[in-house]
Amino acid sequence: MTSAASHSPSLTAAQRRAVEHVDGAALVLAGPGSGKTRVITQRIARLISIGVPAWQILALTFTNKAAGEMRARVDAAVPKDVQGRRGLVVSTFHTFAATVLRHHAERAGLKPGFVIFDTADQRDCMKRAIADAGMPGRWTPAGALSEVSRLKNALKSPEDAVAAGDFRGRAIARLYEGYQRELAANNAVDFDDLFMMLAAMLRRDESLRREFTERFRYVLVDEYQDTNHAQFVIVRLIAEHGNVMVVGDPDQSIYGWRGADLRNILEFEQAFPGAVVIPLGENFRSTAHIVAAADGLIRHNRRRRHKDLSTSLGDGAMPVVLRCIDEHHEADEVVRRLRDCERTGIAWRGMAVLYRINALSRVLEDALRRDGIPYQVVRGTAFFDRREVKDALAYLRVVANAADAVSLRRIINVPARGLGETSVERLEAAAKARGMPVTEILASAGLIGLTARAAKSAAQFGDLLRRWRELASKAEAAALPDLVAAVLEESGLRTLVTAQTAEEIDGEDRAANLVELENAATDFIQERFAQGDILDASDRARAEALASGEVPPRTALDALRAWLESVALVADADALDPERGAVTLMTLHAAKGLEYPVVAMVGLEEGVLPHARALENPEEAEEERRLCFVGMTRAERTLIMAHSATRLVHGMRNACIESRFLRELPVDHVERVDLAGDAIGSIGFDDGGGPRGRGRRADEGERVFRVGSDDWYGRGGGAGTAGSRGGRQGARAAALRPGLGAGATLAGMAVGTMVRHPIFGIGRVQELLPRAGAPSVRVAFNEAGVKTLVIAYAKLEVLRR
DNA sequence: CCAGTCGCTATTTTT
DNA sequence: TAGCGACTGG
Numbered sequence: 138m139t140s141a142a143s144h145s146p147s148l149t150a151a152q153r154r155a156v157e158h159v160d161g162a163a164l165v166l167a168g169p170g171s172g173k174t175r176v177i178t179q180r181i182a183r184l185i186s187i188g189v190p191a192w193q194i195l196a197l198t199f200t201n202k203a204a205g206e207m208r209a210r211v212d213a214a215v216p217k218d219v220q221g222r223r224g225l226v227v228s229t230f231h232t233f234a235a236t237v238l239r240h241h242a243e244r245a246g247l248k249p250g251f252v253i254f255d256t257a258d259q260r261d262c263m264k265r266a267i268a269d270a271g272m273p274g275r276w277t278p279a280g281a282l283s284e285v286s287r288l289k290n291a292l293k294s295p296e297d298a299v300a301a302g303d304f305r306g307r308a309i310a311r312l313y314e315g316y317q318r319e320l321a322a323n324n325a326v327d328f329d330d331l332f333m334m335l336a337a338m339l340r341r342d343e344s345l346r347r348e349f350t351e352r353f354r355y356v357l358v359d360e361y362q363d364t365n366h367a368q369f370v371i372v373r374l375i376a377e378h379g380n381v382m383v384v385g386d387p388d389q390s391i392y393g394w395r396g397a398d399l400r401n402i403l404e405f406e407q408a409f410p411g412a413v414v415i416p417l418g419e420n421f422r423s424t425a426h427i428v429a430a431a432d433g434l435i436r437h438n439r440r441r442r443h444k445d446l447s448t449s450l451g452d453g454a455m456p457v458v459l460r461c462i463d464e465h466h467e468a469d470e471v472v473r474r475l476r477d478c479e480r481t482g483i484a485w486r487g488m489a490v491l492y493r494i495n496a497l498s499r500v501l502e503d504a505l506r507r508d509g510i511p512y513q514v515v516r517g518t519a520f521f522d523r524r525e526v527k528d529a530l531a532y533l534r535v536v537a538n539a540a541d542a543v544s545l546r547r548i549i550n551v552p553a554r555g556l557g558e559t560s561v562e563r564l565e566a567a568a569k570a571r572g573m574p575v576t577e578i579l580a581s582a583g584l585i586g587l588t589a590r591a592a593k594s595a596a597q598f599g600d601l602l603r604r605w606r607e608l609a610s611k612a613e614a615a616a617l618p619d620l621v622a623a624v625l626e627e628s629g630l631r632t633l634v635t636a637q638t639a640e641e642i643d644g645e646d647r648a649a650n651l652v653e654l655e656n657a658a659t660d661f662i663q664e665r666f667a668q669g670d671i672l673d674a675s676d677r678a679r680a681e682a683l684a685s686g687e688v689p690p691r692t693a694l695d696a697l698r699a700w701l702e703s704v705a706l707v708a709d710a711d712a713l714d715p716e717r718g719a720v721t722l723m724t725l726h727a728a729k730g731l732e733y734p735v736v737a738m739v740g741l742e743e744g745v746l747p748h749a750r751a752l753e754n755p756e757e758a759e760e761e762r763r764l765c766f767v768g769m770t771r772a773e774r775t776l777i778m779a780h781s782a783t784r785l786v787h788g789m790r791n792a793c794i795e796s797r798f799l800r801e802l803p804v805d806h807v808e809r810v811d812l813a814g815d816a817i818g819s820i821g822f823d824d825g826g827g828p829r830g831r832g833r834r835a836d837e838g839e840r841v842f843r844v845g846s847d848d849w850y851g852r853g854g855g856a857g858t859a860g861s862r863g864g865r866q867g868a869r870a871a872a873l874r875p876g877l878g879a880g881a882t883l884a885g886m887a888v889g890t891m892v893r894h895p896i897f898g899i900g901r902v903q904e905l906l907p908r909a910g911a912p913s914v915r916v917a918f919n920e921a922g923v924k925t926l927v928i929a930y931a932k933l934e935v936l937r938r
Numbered sequence: 939c940c941a942g943t944c945g946c947t948a949t950t951t952t953t
Numbered sequence: 954t955a956g957c958g959a960c961t962g963g
Contacts, residue, residue, distance in 0.1 A: 199953080231953055256952085279949060328953050395952065494950050496954095518952085550939095557939050708953060726951050750949050764951085787948060788954035 148172075148179075155415045156180045158382060159187070162409035164361075164402070165384040168446050169431070169770035170422025170732065173384055177359060178207055180382065182214035184355055185222065192224025195353040195375070197233060199360050200708040203730060204229050207359070226353070226672075230368055231706045234331035236672055238338075239702075241345065245338050247326070250538045250698055253705040254325045257527075258543045262323070266315030276312065283394075285313045289329035290365040290396030292336055324540035329396075332367035339374040350377045360730075361385030361405075365396035369408070379409060387442050388435050389767050391726060393760045394751075403442060418444045420770075422732050424453020426806045427776050431769040433803035438759045456769065456776040458799055460811040463790075464497070464740075467781045468504035470812060471737045474777055475510070475720060478735045483775075485511055487734040489721040491768045493746040497739060498722050505720060515713045515723035521704060525634045525647045526654055530704065532624050536605045537698050540574045552633040554598060560591040576602055601627055609694040614666060617696040618659045625651055661700045666691075725768045736772035741765075741780040742793040765798045782813045789885070892916060 148156060152172055155165045156179045167173035177196070185191050198204045208227045215222050226233070235253065242249045254262065263278040263285075288298055288309070295317070298310035320326060326334065339346045356376040358364065361383035364372070372381060387402050406412045420428050428448045435441070461467035475488050490501055498514055505512045520526060528551055531544035538544075542565065550556045556564075560582075567585040568575040578585070579599025583592035605627075609620055625631045635648045710727045721733070725746075740746060747761035769776060784793050890902045900918035 229953080253953090277949090283949075331953090392952080394950085496950090553940080555939070559939085706953065710952090724951065745950095748950055751951085785954085 149419060151415055151417050152176050156183055160380055162379050162412035163382040164405045164412055164414045166416040166444055167384050167386050168418045168420060168444055170420040171417035172421055177357060177384055178210040178214055181211045185215055189355060191222050193354040194225050196227040196357040197230050199229060199363055200710045201229055202711045202713060203359060231331055234335045235702055237335055240672055244342060245334050248324050251324045251326055252534055252538045252541055253702060254327050255705060259327050261543050262319035263316050265319050266312050269315050270311050281312045284309045285316055286329050287396065288313060289333045290367055292333060292367050292370060323542050324538050332371060336367050336370045339371060346374055349375045354378065354380055356381040358383045362387050362390035362402045363392045363397045364401050366398050369401045373408060388763055389729060391760060391764050391767060416444045418446050420446055420448040422773055423448060423770060424450045424774055426453055426455040427772050430456045430802050430806040431766055434798055434801050435766045437801050438762055440759060453774050455806055455808040456778055458807055458809045459777060459779040460813050461779055461781045462813045463781050463783045464500045464785060467739055467779045468500045471739060471777060471779055472504045472508055478775060483734050484718060485720050486715065486718050489733040490737045490739060491723060491725050491728050492739050493725055493748055495724060501722055511719035513714060513717055513719045513721055515721060515727050516709050518707060518709060523650055526650055528630060529625060529651060529654055532628055533697060534701060535576065535602060536609055537701055539576045542575050545575055552629045554594045555591055556594055560587050563587055609697055610692050612693040614691045614693055614696040615662055616693045617662050618655055620693045620697065621655050621658045658700060661703065662696060666696050666699055725764045728771050729767050732771055732773055734773045735775040737777040738768045739779045741778050741796040741799055743796055746796055762798060
């Protein structure tokens with residue numbers, strides 16, 4: 138994350154303008170590698186040095202990592218004799234919003250102790266909302282949630298959605314309403330609520346707004362291209378005075394699916410009239426061919442704000458486009474090249490492998506492990522996604538928030554306490570009827586129709602919960618780890634998990650994960666909680682009140698809530714450890730803001746990048762192109778861009794088309810290496826067997842078909858390639874699978890596959906004809922007789938066999 | 939109530 | 954492939 142520019146002693150004229158900007162609005166358009174982080178931190182340091190009290194400065198980022206780095210660098214930049222770094226708020230948007238809501242819970246319409254629901258919890262709530270509304274089938278929880286999210290990011294209530302109201306809109310509004318009801322019943326908010334509620338509160342409550350406007354005289358927003366409408370409104374309300382500097386790059390906007398609104402940056406000057414615009418186009422990171430290639434790619438986007446990119450570094454090597462046989466070959470080849478780089482003296486930590494989807498990491502991990510190369514996969518939430526860790530957290534969340542029925546449901550019978558589905562439903566029904574949380578009703582379970590045994594068990598469990606809650610509210614904050622330990626012990630979770638660990642022979646050490654969780658609690662108390670939250674630390678009056686004992690010291694319950702909140706807001710990128718001497722593997726999204734001497738991008742195929750689900754409209758396709766641009770511009774000197782002729786997707790081997798983005802690269806700045814040879818696609822549908830040997834080539838008795846990629850590219854309706862054994866399964870799955878890229882349906886075919894032709898109708902494949910350049914099939918049609926068809930041209934649709 | 943099995947489906951990215 | 958939900962038998 139260290140910018141190359143940070144090592145150069147002086148600022149460019151443009152950078153200086155940005156650093157020296159004081160009052161009024163400014164938009165810094167910071168191209169990749171333009172020294173953005175440096176500009177931001179130096180500007181903060183400078184504001185402080187010219188006498189602006191640090192507590193009047195608010196800097197917002199999107200990840201904890203970025204916030205941490207910014208804090209550290211401001212620290213380093215502010216002269217030590219200046220006392221005044223105190224109270225500076227550098228926070229993620231999410232943490233900032235959550236903290237404000239916690240401080241003003243009642244004003245926001247929340248009960249203290251509210252929790253932030255993660256994606257799984259959200260799905261749970263939505264599932265119930267769908268069931269309650271009596272409309273299952275039509276809606277998947279994920280689909281409904283993304284609609285609701287869209288509305289929330291645009292600050293639309295269910296009523297607004299109705300008003301917009303066609304049939305579909307009304308259905309969504311109903312689910313939205315039901316979903317909100319579920320959240321409220323659990324005393325929970327989702328990620329989007331953080332902003333929606335904060336924006337609403339700031340709008341509604343003038344005194345609060347004034348408090349913020351007067352406190353934060355200087356507002357700074359990093360990665361501004363990623364802000365959504367709600368966040369924009371928050372920034373505008375706080376920065377009513379107009380002293381706001383936003384820094385971003387529309388070409389690196391990759392969070393549209395999360396509601397990021399490109400208009401925020403494209404129309405900044407309208408929102409803040411008189412704003413100064415400072416373009417930073419000079420790239421201090423990458424050598425010239427890399428910059429030229431990336432620039433050539435991004436120019437294909439229409440909706441952008443062009444800025445010239447330039448670099449003063451030398452030409453360097455051209456990006457290499459690798460064409461591989463399949464994902465194993467691709468991984469081996471990338472690893473081989475990384476090894477070559479290492480031999481030339483580049484440390485492992487200076488290398489990264491980037492991919493569009495997490496699923497692609499596995500093959501790479503295998504290849505790296507086999508070669509004994511150290512690597513780290515950047516996935517911040519991975520630890521908290523483990524079953525035993527989620528269970529432990531669910532217990533703690535119930536302690537922190539008695540209304541959390543979603544978490545309670547998760548752990549009420551883990552370990553088994555004889556409280557199955559039926560008992561839980563009875564408990565929930567009774568709780569609902571009395572308007573009480575389920576946890577409160579456990580003690581009187583005998584009165585509501587549970588069997589005697591279940592009632593006894595429920596009462597015991599209720600006792601446990603009460604004890605923990607009492608412990609939490611009486612103990613001091615430092616006792617948080619003891620509380621966690623007590624819960625793990627007394628719930629029986631530790632015993633259960635230890636037993637499971639012993640049973641699984643080569644499974645991972647689940648018990649150790651629980652210990653790890655306890656350590657995390659200890660760390661949190663010692664490192665983060667001790668400093669108070671972002672508003673505490675900066676609010677002198679409060680700090681003094683705390684010191685003098687006027688305000689009661691915080692309890693383990695407060696600590697627990699704060700910890701759970703921080704856990705809910707970890708980002709994948711937060712897991713990155715740049716110090717580790719290891720190759721870094723991560724998604725393109727996680728790679729934003731980082732840089733490495735050597736970068737390899739894999740899976741550059743239609744359907745992967747651009748992703749098949751992101752091709753429904755041109756705007757999404759442009760976002761995919763930006764994603765590719767972000768990946769390329771992470772590279773300082775060496776850039777490898779690999780794609781494969783076939784790839785295993787959902788256990789099925791598919792032929793693949795080279796990504797359109799590779800074709801858009803300016804030919805003068807790219808070197809192409811075709812490792813798949815003349816025999817292009819190696820098609821074999823027998824996959825799903827054990828691990829493949831390394832360096833796999835098309836010589837394992839598989840049929841080798843040529844798939845003229847020129848013919849495939851951008852063409853609609855072309856059907857797939859042929860298969861050998863196992864074709865039945867392949868054909869079926871391919872026919873049912875949503876297309877990998879518009880029109881280019883890559884179906885598997887075998888003798889016997891049923892196909893449909895737009896003119897000839899339905900027929901059965903009789904023979905596969907692997908003719909070089911024009912793989913064909915002979916099909917016996919029911920009506921039209923036997924025809925020989927070139928797969929790439931005939932609009933064949935593969936049917937169920 | 940629970941464990942096991944079968945079959946279906948697969949939003950990709952993340953706070 | 955894998956994870957989840959529905960179903961079944963003990």
